Amino acid sequence: MxxxxxxxxxxxxxxxxxxxxxxxxxxxxxxEVEEGEVFGFLGRNGAGKTTTIKMLLGLIFPTEGTATVxxxxxxxxGVKGQISYLPxxxxxxEGMTGWDMLDFYARLFRISEPERSKxxxxxxxDVYLDPSAWRRPLRGYSKGMRQRTGIAQxxxxxxxxxxxxxxxxxxxxxxxxxxxxxIANVGRQGKTVFLSSHQLPDVELTCSRVAIIHQGKLRTVGxxxxxxxxxxxxxxxxxxxxxxxxxxxxxxxxxxxSNGLGRVPGVAPKDTxxxxxxxxxxxxxxxxxxxxxxxxxxxxxxxxxKETGS
Amino acid sequence: xxTLAIAKQTLEDMLRRKILLILLIVAVAMIALGPSVGxxxxxxxxxxxxxLGLAVIxxxxxxxxxxxxxxxxPTEIERRTIYTVLSKPVQRYEFVLxxxxxxxxxxxxxxxxxxxxxxxxxxYQEGRFSPDMVMGVIMTFFQMMLLGALAxxxxxxxxxxxxxxxxxxxxxxxxxxxxTESLLENKNVATRAVATLVHYAIPNxxxxxxxxxxxxxxxxxxxxxxxxxxxxxxxxxxxxxxLILAIIVFxxxxx
Ligand SMILES: Nc1ncnc2c1ncn2[C@@H]1O[C@H](COP(=O)(O)OP(=O)(O)O)[C@@H](O)[C@H]1O
Ligand SMILES: [Mg+2]
Numbered sequence: 001m002x003x004x005x006x007x008x009x010x011x012x013x014x015x016x017x018x019x020x021x022x023x024x025x026x027x028x029x030x031x032e033v034e035e036g037e038v039f040g041f042l043g044r045n046g047a048g049k050t051t052t053i054k055m056l057l058g059l060i061f062p063t064e065g066t067a068t069v070x071x072x073x074x075x076x077x078g079v080k081g082q083i084s085y086l087p088x089x090x091x092x093x094e095g096m097t098g099w100d101m102l103d104f105y106a107r108l109f110r111i112s113e114p115e116r117s118k119x120x121x122x123x124x125x126d127v128y129l130d131p132s133a134w135r136r137p138l139r140g141y142s143k144g145m146r147q148r149t150g151i152a153q154x155x156x157x158x159x160x161x162x163x164x165x166x167x168x169x170x171x172x173x174x175x176x177x178x179x180x181x182x183i184a185n186v187g188r189q190g191k192t193v194f195l196s197s198h199q200l201p202d203v204e205l206t207c208s209r210v211a212i213i214h215q216g217k218l219r220t221v222g223x224x225x226x227x228x229x230x231x232x233x234x235x236x237x238x239x240x241x242x243x244x245x246x247x248x249x250x251x252x253x254x255x256x257x258s259n260g261l262g263r264v265p266g267v268a269p270k271d272t273x274x275x276x277x278x279x280x281x282x283x284x285x286x287x288x289x290x291x292x293x294x295x296x297x298x299x300x301x302x303x304x305x306k307e308t309g310s
Numbered sequence: 311x312x313t314l315a316i317a318k319q320t321l322e323d324m325l326r327r328k329i330l331l332i333l334l335i336v337a338v339a340m341i342a343l344g345p346s347v348g349x350x351x352x353x354x355x356x357x358x359x360x361x362l363g364l365a366v367i368x369x370x371x372x373x374x375x376x377x378x379x380x381x382x383x384p385t386e387i388e389r390r391t392i393y394t395v396l397s398k399p400v401q402r403y404e405f406v407l408x409x410x411x412x413x414x415x416x417x418x419x420x421x422x423x424x425x426x427x428x429x430x431x432x433x434y435q436e437g438r439f440s441p442d443m444v445m446g447v448i449m450t451f452f453q454m455m456l457l458g459a460l461a462x463x464x465x466x467x468x469x470x471x472x473x474x475x476x477x478x479x480x481x482x483x484x485x486x487x488x489x490t491e492s493l494l495e496n497k498n499v500a501t502r503a504v505a506t507l508v509h510y511a512i513p514n515x516x517x518x519x520x521x522x523x524x525x526x527x528x529x530x531x532x533x534x535x536x537x538x539x540x541x542x543x544x545x546x547x548x549x550x551x552x553l554i555l556a557i558i559v560f561x562x563x564x565x
Contacts, residue, residue, distance in 0.1 A: 054393075057393075057396075057397045058396070058397075059393060059396055059397065059564070059565050060564040060565070061562075061564060077399045077401060078399070080397065080398060080399040080400075081398075081399040083397075084397075085393070085394065085397040087390065087393040087394060089390075090390075090393075090394065091389050091390040091391050091393075092391060092394070093319065093323060093391060095322070095323065095326045096319075096322075104315060104319050105394065105398060107311065107312065107315035108312055108315060108316075108395065108398040108399065108400050109398055109399060110311060110312065110399065153394065
């Protein structure tokens, strides 16, 4: 598969005007996003996500390094017709109505009538914006409505690649869940989504692959399923006595028993068979041997903490 | 089409600004109330009415043009609306041109509104139409076009406040073209050098002030049409140069 985004050694340094020191907002970043995947770009506030995105869009210029988007160098006008962007805390013309705003952006994509009106209607429907709001100025929209309009704006050109910068931050739980579903839906349509976020549960649900950046550097990249699948298992058994539990604890250092059920978490592969043998040897019954799954949040915290050295 | 879409958006945005509407209302009120200055003879009153009308239009036009020119681009950056625009298939020169044209349309709408009221008042007072005053308003429009292009150019690197003073300052200096012109003959080399620089580098805003020539018939312009054409061409060419410079600067600008 072709790369939708390919980044090589991308670097951006800012000069801090007060301390006269250099800030490396993005530091020799390498990254490949394949066509058709929903890719999560994770990092704490100030990690360099927005800076990376703005470089990909030609809004700011790299200090070093290069990147291609849909196979063309940064800033290619033809490519800009096939991608779309929802900025972090997107800002729009407050006096415009939702419809007029989409009409304006559709014109920038050089979409002419009657196609334009059709696209506007479809985009507004796709994001479930209440039709009674279509002809009202954005000034009166709630944050969730704005964000929907922002996504509609990003769908108007039927893009191959959507770049969304923290689209769900600052929304209430319902608006948040709805927006997450809209994004997941876009992914199911075969479009490539580059999703910057620190909402880890969302990312875990929607993204097939993720990268974690910290202090401008890439720390981890991989399939979400692989990153979250731990290499330990959890064993649950029925029956057995305190003596069995004691023996198990000697091997793995953990284990508990209550209501007739024993539970042994975090069993390494080499210990799995010996523990199972112990349980069976004591006349107890194996209920399950299940791989232990880490949440993306645990992966993220581990990665970032390891790098910070704290 | 992209440039025009941006121009249209800019015009609509500017027409929603209260400050511009207030300026327009005040100016229109002053023009309309002009005839009630009642202690003059009919001949004097006609000249005063014309001077006052053109002066009010110039002053309001000046404020509207500068306020528009200094902010159309910085507002986009400050409100971060520029991110969505420039991430679309929009070239930076199309953006700058669209913003300039939008500002120009705004100034046009404002000047035309004031001009229509002004001509209406004159027609009512004097019982006849005054085509020469139409020329006066048109000259003001081209003068404002040049000033707008200057403000747009400055706005690609200066903050709106700094730009406000730069644009106004250059407008005043540029209006003293008769002074700098006379200094071109000065005996002192240094004076001559400075005068030459100022005279040729700074837009010659003074040339557009044909009010005096229109209002006081004793000042003779040999060929009025030629004079007007020259000024219009000057405004267009100079504005084009300023816009090219604006595009060159803005092309490298990080937003
Ligand atoms: N225009 C700028 N000037 C100076 N420093 C900046 C500028 N933009 C971003 N930075 C710095 O670069 C770093 C990365 O910022 P950003 O890319 O916005 O992070 P994120 O989007 O991951 O929260 C931060 O330390 C931020 O303060
Ligand atoms: Mg950010």
